[in-house]
Amino acid sequence: xxxxxxxxxxxxxxxxxxxxxxxxxxxxxxxxxxxxxxxxxxxxxxxxxxxxxxxxxxxxxxxxxxxxxxxxxxxxxxxxxxxxxxxxxxxxxxxxxxxxxxxxxxxxxxxxxxxxxxxxxxxxxxxxxxxxxxxxxxxxxxxxx
Numbered sequence: 001x002x003x004x005x006x007x008x009x010x011x012x013x014x015x016x017x018x019x020x021x022x023x024x025x026x027x028x029x030x031x032x033x034x035x036x037x038x039x040x041x042x043x044x045x046x047x048x049x050x051x052x053x054x055x056x057x058x059x060x061x062x063x064x065x066x067x068x069x070x071x072x073x074x075x076x077x078x079x080x081x082x083x084x085x086x087x088x089x090x091x092x093x094x095x096x097x098x099x100x101x102x103x104x105x106x107x108x109x110x111x112x113x114x115x116x117x118x119x120x121x122x123x124x125x126x127x128x129x130x131x132x133x134x135x136x137x138x139x140x141x142x143x144x145x
Contacts, residue, residue: 069104073136086138087123090116098123099137100130110141 051057075083090096090113098109111125121132 066104070106072101075136083135083138086140087116087132090123095141096125097137097139097141098125098130098135100134101136102134106136 092113092115094113096111096113098111099106100109109125109128109130111128114124114126116123123130123132123135
């Protein structure tokens with residue numbers, strides 16, 4: 001049959017009980033024989049977030065975004081004049097920060113001015129077109145930032 005504690009059928013030998021004088025394994029080695037280390041690639045999967053209904057969180061966020069609408073703020077005459085003067089002084093290539101109304105809330109957009117289409121009342125940044133009536137705040141961005 002073989003000697004006691006020897007491996008059979010490809011399985012490791014069963015460790016001897018702690019405190020047994022014939023045991024040559026310390027406590028850590030015994031633990032790793034009973035519970036081998038898990039590869040890090042597999043271990044990372046254990047801690048990944050569990051989402052039983054795919055897309056449910058995103059759908060909730062979208063619904064909340066649609067339901068929680070921020071009313072558009074009407075700018076006063078003085079603020080509109082300041083904004084108009086700043087728009088008139090803008091040149092293509094300047095970097096600006098624009099707070100504007102979009103889809104029921106205010107968003108910040110930072111970009112480089114491509115052009116100002118006065119006839120269409122649109123400010124074009126690199127990749128974004130913002131209607132002038134949606135702009136609540138416009139600031140030049142300092143080139144040192």
